Amino acid sequence: xxxxxxxxxxxxxxxxxxxxxxxxxxxxxxxxxxxxxxxxxxxxxxxxxxxxxxxxxxxxxxxxxxxxxxxxxxxxxxxxxxxxxxxxxxxxxxxxxxxxxxxxxxxxxxxxxxxxxxxxxxxxxxxxxxxxxxxxxxxxxxxxxxxxxxxxxxxxxxxxxxxxxxxxxxxxxxxxxxxxxxxxxxxxxxxxxxxxxxxxxxxxxxxxxxxxxxxxxxxxxxxxxxxxxxxxxxxxxxxxxxxxxxx
Amino acid sequence: xxxxxxxxxxxxxxxxxxxxxxxxxxxxxxxxxxxxxxxxxxxxxxxxxxxxxxxxxxxxxxxxxxxxxxxxxxxxxxxxxxxxxxxxxxxxxxxxxxxxxxxxxxxxxxxxxxxxxxxxxxxxxxxxxxxxxxxxxxxxxxxxxxxxxxxxxxxxxxxxxxxxxxxxxxxxxxxxxxxxxxxxxxxxxxxxxxxxxxxxxxxxxxxxxxxxxxxxxxxxxxxxxxxxxxxxxxxxxxxxxxxxxxxxxxxxxxxxxxxxxxxxxxxxxxxxxxxxxxxxxxxxxxxxxxxxxxxxxxxxxxxxxxxxxxxxxxxxxx
Numbered sequence: 138x139x140x141x142x143x144x145x146x147x148x149x150x151x152x153x154x155x156x157x158x159x160x161x162x163x164x165x166x167x168x169x170x171x172x173x174x175x176x177x178x179x180x181x182x183x184x185x186x187x188x189x190x191x192x193x194x195x196x197x198x199x200x201x202x203x204x205x206x207x208x209x210x211x212x213x214x215x216x217x218x219x220x221x222x223x224x225x226x227x228x229x230x231x232x233x234x235x236x237x238x239x240x241x242x243x244x245x246x247x248x249x250x251x252x253x254x255x256x257x258x259x260x261x262x263x264x265x266x267x268x269x270x271x272x273x274x275x276x277x278x279x280x281x282x283x284x285x286x287x288x289x290x291x292x293x294x295x296x297x298x299x300x301x302x303x304x305x306x307x308x309x310x311x312x313x314x315x316x317x318x319x320x321x322x323x324x325x326x327x328x329x330x331x332x333x334x335x336x337x338x339x340x341x342x343x344x345x346x347x348x349x350x351x352x353x354x355x356x357x358x359x360x361x362x363x364x365x366x367x368x369x370x371x372x373x374x375x376x377x378x379x380x381x382x383x384x
Numbered sequence: 385x386x387x388x389x390x391x392x393x394x395x396x397x398x399x400x401x402x403x404x405x406x407x408x409x410x411x412x413x414x415x416x417x418x419x420x421x422x423x424x425x426x427x428x429x430x431x432x433x434x435x436x437x438x439x440x441x442x443x444x445x446x447x448x449x450x451x452x453x454x455x456x457x458x459x460x461x462x463x464x465x466x467x468x469x470x471x472x473x474x475x476x477x478x479x480x481x482x483x484x485x486x487x488x489x490x491x492x493x494x495x496x497x498x499x500x501x502x503x504x505x506x507x508x509x510x511x512x513x514x515x516x517x518x519x520x521x522x523x524x525x526x527x528x529x530x531x532x533x534x535x536x537x538x539x540x541x542x543x544x545x546x547x548x549x550x551x552x553x554x555x556x557x558x559x560x561x562x563x564x565x566x567x568x569x570x571x572x573x574x575x576x577x578x579x580x581x582x583x584x585x586x587x588x589x590x591x592x593x594x595x596x597x598x599x600x601x602x603x604x605x606x607x608x609x610x611x612x613x614x615x616x617x618x619x620x621x622x623x624x625x626x627x628x629x630x631x632x633x634x635x636x637x638x639x640x641x642x643x644x645x646x647x648x649x650x651x652x653x654x655x656x657x658x659x660x661x662x663x664x665x666x667x668x669x670x671x672x673x674x675x676x677x678x679x680x681x682x683x684x685x686x687x688x689x690x691x692x693x694x695x696x697x698x699x700x701x702x
Contacts, residue, residue: 185582211584225575227639228568236572240584245569246593249560251390252568296583 138163138332139184139215139300144193144203146183153179155356157193161300161334166326168343169336171353172376177336178220180353181304185217186210197300211240216298220305222285226278230269230288233277235260237295260295267291267321283314290321301325303335307342315342322346344368352376390563406548410541419612420656422544425551426608428648431632432558432641433601438630439638440562441594442574444501447488447508448602448629453621455481455603457515457522460531460616465521470534477610478603484511485599489592496577505623512621527617531610543611550608554601555645561597562641570594624666631673637683646685 141159145152154176161167169177182188184195186207195203202210225233238256239245247255264270267287272280277288286306293301306322307315319342325331337343343350344364351361352373360370367373391399410418434448459477463470492503515522522528537546561567573580573587581587610616619625628651636647651669658668680687 187578187582207578207581208584208586211582217582219579223576223579225572225579227575228571232568233572236569236580236585237583239565239569240580244565245585245590247565249564251560251563252565253390253563255565292579292583 138198139334140194140196141180141184142194142196144180144183144195145191146179146188147191152356154183154190156358157183157353157356158358159334159351159361161332164326164330164332166322166333166335166346166348168347168350169334169353170338170340170343170350171336174355175353176356177353178304179356181217181302181334181336184210185215185302187217211296214297214299216293216296216301218289218293218301218303218306220308222282222289224277224285224288224292226276228277229273230275230277230280230291231260231264231273233288234263234291234295237292238263241296263291263294266324267294268317283310286310286314287318287321290318294325298331300332300334303333305337306335307337307339315339319346390559403552407545410544415540418540418544420652422540422547422612423609424649424652425547426605426612427632427652428645429551429554429608430602430605431629431636431644431648432555433598433605434629435633435638435644436558436561436598436601437591437594438633439640439644440567440574441570441591442577443591443594444497445504445595445598446501446630447504447623447626448598449623449625450508450511450621451481451485451599451602452606452609452625452629453515453616453618454484454511455606456610456616456620457528457606458603459607459610460528461522463532464528470532473610474607477607478600481603481606482596482600485602486592486596489595489599493588493591493595505626508621508626509623512618512623515621516618522618525618527615529615531614531616533611533614537611546611547608550604554604558597558601559641566590566593628669631669631676633683635672635676635683637686637689639682640685640689643683643685647683650684 139159139161141157144154144157146154157176157180159169169180171177179188183190186202186205186209189204193203194201197213197215202213225236235252235256238259239252242256244255261270264273267290269284269287269291272284277285280288286309290303290306307318310318322333323346326333347364349361349363350367352359352367354376359372359376360367362370409421430452434445437443437445455477458480459473462468462476463473488504488507491507492500495503516525518524533543537543569580569585570590573585573590577587606620609620632647632651633644634647635650636645637643654668655665658665676683682690
């Protein structure tokens with residue numbers, strides 16, 4: 138479904154991603170791991186169009202989408218849930234998700250239909266699914282950190298993505314919130330059939346959820362395979378134990 | 385479940401009462417007050433049109449008076465120089481303003497926030513300079529006086545009712561737009577343009593359409609000014625007025641729909657009162673702005689709505 142080949146991106150003299158390779162098959166849950174600064178967030182931004190790669194290919198459903206603008210990437214069925222909470226802070230939780238649903242339905246340029254008549258049902262379904270229904274009227278800027286991260290995901294789900302990319306979905310969450318989020322990710326994959334690509338520092342979460350893992354170090358893919366393969370990989374052991382072991 | 389209506393029944397009653405009061409108003413007061421209230425409505429409409437992009441789109445439009453002036457000049461020039469029926473002038477004035485807004489938008493919309501505003505100011509000043517200098521066509525710094533107004537609305541009462549009706553219709557249309565999917569998504573762009581783009585919104589296109597809408601209604605306000613005053617002058621396009629319109633939005637409450645209307649009315653009324661005692665109107669305006677920033681950052685209407693516990697964005701989740 139997604140195939141990333143030899144992707145490269147530099148910021149001035151700093152090579153953030155030098156050679157990233159990744160494949161994600163339909164229905165899979167794939168994790169990207171690696172020490173801080175390995176280029177995971179940059180990789181995700183390159184895939185979703187927030188950044189333009191210097192080199193390499195991003196093939197999604199058979200088409201090269203590298204360098205497309207974010208709204209075009211999104212319309213092809215690929216959504217990103219951000220690491221740093223990035224919601225619409227002055228709007229209610231409900232409206233946050235509704236605009237995503239409206240965007241997916243291509244209804245954003247309607248000028249004279251009241252928005253309250255559109256997308257309400259679908260928005261409720263998403264909010265109930267992620268467990269935010271009771272906070273629908275809360276202004277999103279005032280949510281707790283954990284709830285904001287869940288709203289992040291809810292907005293991404295509003296686009297009804299085929300591939301959902303999550304950048305550290307549980308960063309900063311309490312253990313209970315982390316557990317709930319894990320359950321949610323499993324439901325998204327199992328019940329709704331969404332393909333999931335995520336990165337995370339919590340190794341327990343990674344090995345519990347992911348079917349396959351890609352490991353990055355200093356902008357480079359050093360291994361990709363099943364959990365067991367990755368665990369036994371020499372390069373990976375060296376990356377984590379030899380000098381860069383901050384995860 | 386949540387409400388599915390645009391206006392609650394209480395708001396509807398309030399609006400109806402206010403309209404009735406405004407309709408009966410000319411029968412009770414002198415010519416001067418009729419003129420003043422008409423001007424308040426025109427100015428309020430101007431501020432509301434700016435707020436479409438300022439408060440609801442988060443775009444720092446620093447040259448909004450240009451569209452006000454161009455709407456007015458287009459109507460006046462079409463009538464005086466083009467010799468067309470004044471009604472056509474009224475129809476085409478806003479269209480010309482919207483077209484200019486589209487043109488400027490195409491140039492500016494790639495830039496973000498402050499750079500957008502700076503370029504808007506320079507392009508706006510360019511238009512002002514043309515109007516100010518082109519004596520043979522626009523009358524230069526004298527402006528144009530005695531612009532013909534259709535007989536039906538040439539009396540002060542007629543002008544007042546015309547302004548009232550057009551203002552109410554424009555407000556209703558803008559209210560619809562603000563509450564449409566377009567408006568909701570525009571607000572999301574204001575809050576977080578990067579994320580809006582990431583959920584599949586063509587942000588530039590959205591902003592461009594917003595600018596055209598704001599320019600159009602700014603132009604409508606300009607043509608209404610011609611109705612009330614029967615004249616146009618280059619100060620209508622000058623950047624100081626643009627700034628004053630921004631202050632009106634902030635004063636009334638730029639995250640509320642009716643705030644700018646209130647702010648516009650307040651500024652016009654204050655100027656009328658202050659003008660009796662002093663010539664230093666800009667100083668008074670400066671003091672108002674300072675007090676506003678320190679004590680009422682949400683604006684007057686924003687403050688009261690927050691007190692009532694139902695700010696627009698807060699109360700209307702459904």
